[in-house]
Amino acid sequence: MSSLGNPFAEPSWQTLESPYYNDSHRALQREAREFYENEVFPYAESWEEAGQPPVEVLHKIAEKGWLLPFGPRQYRPGQGGSDDWDTFHAMILQEEAHRSPYIGPIWGLFSGVGIGLPPVLHFGSEAQRKRFLPDGYAGKTRWCLGVTEPEAGSDVAGIRTTATKTSDGKHYIVSGSKKWITGGLWADYMTTAVRTGSPTSGAAGLSFLVIPLNSPGVKRRRIRVSGLHASGSTFFELDDVKVPIENLIGKEGEGFRMVMANFNPERFNLAVMSVRMARNAVEEAWKHALTRKTFGKPLMSNQIIRAKFGSMIRAIESCHAWLEEIAWHIKVTPRAYEQPSVGARIAFVKIQAGDVLELCVRECQQIFGGLGTTKDGKGKVVEQLNRDVRIFVIGGGSYEVLNDMSIRSTVASASKEKAKL
Ligand SMILES: Cc1cc2nc3c(=O)[nH]c(=O)nc-3n(C[C@H](O)[C@H](O)[C@H](O)COP(=O)(O)OP(=O)(O)OC[C@H]3O[C@@H](n4cnc5c(N)ncnc54)[C@H](O)[C@@H]3O)c2cc1C
Incomplete structure (x- = not known):
């Protein structure tokens, strides 16, 4: 996808200075972009229609060390990637994969292993890790x-x-x-x-x-x-x-505790994906608004259309900045995912990212008019996003449940602190 002059099609760190990213992040982003644009995106629509991505692609991704880009080396021998990768590298890999015009195949490749294998890594015995992890990391077992x-x-x-x-x-x-x-x-x-x-x-x-x-x-x-x-x-x-x-x-x-702990990285990733998908929608609608003419002038020349873009871009950028703030804390804090205050923030940011995605899909469909409801035309990416969006607001914990859970957990922590005074 070309940005056609929309600087907000990409996260700000790619054009502005940022304290979170270095040359290693930039190199990974370029490599992932090239890979996905050549090996995945051109085929994503046909894989979505077929209902399954090919396993060979999974093996290529695994070889690069991108399937689960974390965990001790001894369990993923011979894989690419670096031991210095941090939360931002993982975010980049999610974002680049979710630039896909069709998200179904990306989930078909990654999502099962992304949420199914980490409990073995984090809570399994040494024998279980040795038995399950190497083949899981390599994509040999799914x-x-x-x-x-x-x-x-x-x-x-x-x-x-x-x-x-x-x-x-x-x-x-x-x-x-x-x-x-x-x-x-x-x-x-x-x-x-x-x-x-x-x-x-x-x-x-x-x-x-x-x-x-x-x-x-x-x-x-x-x-x-x-x-x-x-x-x-x-x-x-x-x-x-x-x-x-x-x-x-x-x-x-111990199952409930493990399920809950496993939810935090899943929710963080869902939020990263949602914001990236919101950008995808805006990118598509931006191109359309510049080229589609109504009443003799481009859509973009109408203030109400520009206002829609303003609202969407503000929502996307502020949510992305919140994600980066949390990512930094996770990067520098051992076992951060187990902290209740981090869990509450992740739940909130997941809800917020879902809101952003819903807003952007709605407004972009509107900007596309009839094309936003059509599976084969210029608006097909946004039309598909409209069908994909719901799971991002329900899966991994729904809006209603997470919002309340976060407030309850915050009140409980605050009460504990007060009791200490
Ligand atoms: C495409 C897809 C992929 C999924 N992948 C997986 C997977 O890989 N593994 C897995 O285990 N699960 C998976 N899920 C399941 C997902 O996590 C659940 O759908 C989700 O947890 C919500 O559960 P539910 O659908 O039973 O809704 P329910 O729990 O029945 O809730 C229905 C509605 O009521 C609301 N609600 C529920 N309780 C309350 C309350 N106390 N107060 C206010 N509102 C409330 C909810 O917010 C929701 O809007 C997937 C779901 C989908 C659709």
């Missing part, structure tokens, strides 16, 4: 995260899928279902939230289990969602699936 169920979405503590230990203590027998699992169609493993406690044990009765998806009793089928077709959204039925006890991550009862 992963997904199974938390949501038909009866438990926002309310994670309400999960009903059970894992019952066999009498010899060597296996769990897992029964239940999982819904909207990204990348589940082609995953080899699902990092799965299960109930090992009693039916009334709530959050304290949840555990995390790695389920090999070739096990007898696993059935899966595609869920036809409104956007992100190539993300491979999947419904799983788990019918007496026998899982070795060695696949339990951490201890029984």
Whole structure:
């Protein structure tokens, strides 16, 4: 996509001075741009239609060290990338991938492993890390995260899928279902939230289990969602699936804490993606507003159209600056994702980024007029974004739930501080 004179098509650090970025970030951004523009974006529309990106691309991305650009080297031997990469490198990789005119294939490549493998890295035993991580990092095995169920979405503590230990203590027998699992169609493993406690044990009765998806009793089928077709959204039925006890991550009862900890990087990434996608919409509409004439003059010559761009650009730039502020804290603070104050901020910025994306998709569709509703014309990128946007406001924790959660957590922290006085 060319910017056609819109300096806000790219994050400010690419044109202005910034304390957060150095030559290594700039080099990675250039390399990622070239790769995605040549190897992914030209084919993204056909992959979205086909409902699946090719696995060969995943392997190329993994070789470069871009699939999960963090974690100790010993678990990702022979991969590209640098040990000096930080949160900003990871942001750049997300942003460059999400410049895609179709986001479904990007999710089909990355999202499952991006949320399914980190629990093994962060909470798994050394034996589990050695067993699962090298192939996961390399894209040789594919992963997904199974938390949501038909009866438990926002309310994670309400999960009903059970894992019952066999009498010899060597296996769990897992029964239940999982819904909207990204990348589940082609995953080899699902990092799965299960109930090992009693039916009334709530959050304290949840555990995390790695389920090999070739096990007898696993059935899966595609869920036809409104956007992100190539993300491979999947419904799983788990019918007496026998899982070795060695696949339990951490201890029984620790699942809820791990699910919540895993949400913070996921939400941060969703916010980064949303802001980038908002830029994509603005970039497309900007070109259109300069070239489309109504009443004898370009759309851009109308103040009300310029005002729309002003509102969108202000929203995008301020949200991006907030993301960079949080990214810096994460970069310089060990285990920052586990801090409640960081979790609250990430939840807020995820909501804000969703708002920005919704605003931009709406206004850009409006600027495109009928073309904004048409799948094959100049407005097709924005038309597709209109179908993709909803998941960014629901997935990883919805607007309503996160907003309240952040305020509750902030009030709780403030009360603790007050009690110390
Ligand atoms: C395309 C797609 C991909 C996904 N990928 C994955 C995945 O890979 N792995 C996974 O585990 N899950 C995944 N999900 C599931 C996603 O995380 C859930 O959809 C989300 O958590 C919301 O749950 P729900 O859909 O059951 O909505 P519900 O919990 O039923 O909520 C419905 C609505 O009610 C609101 N609401 C709920 N409770 C309250 C309350 N107390 N107060 C006020 N409002 C409330 C919510 O905000 C929402 O708007 C995916 C979903 C989609 C659509």
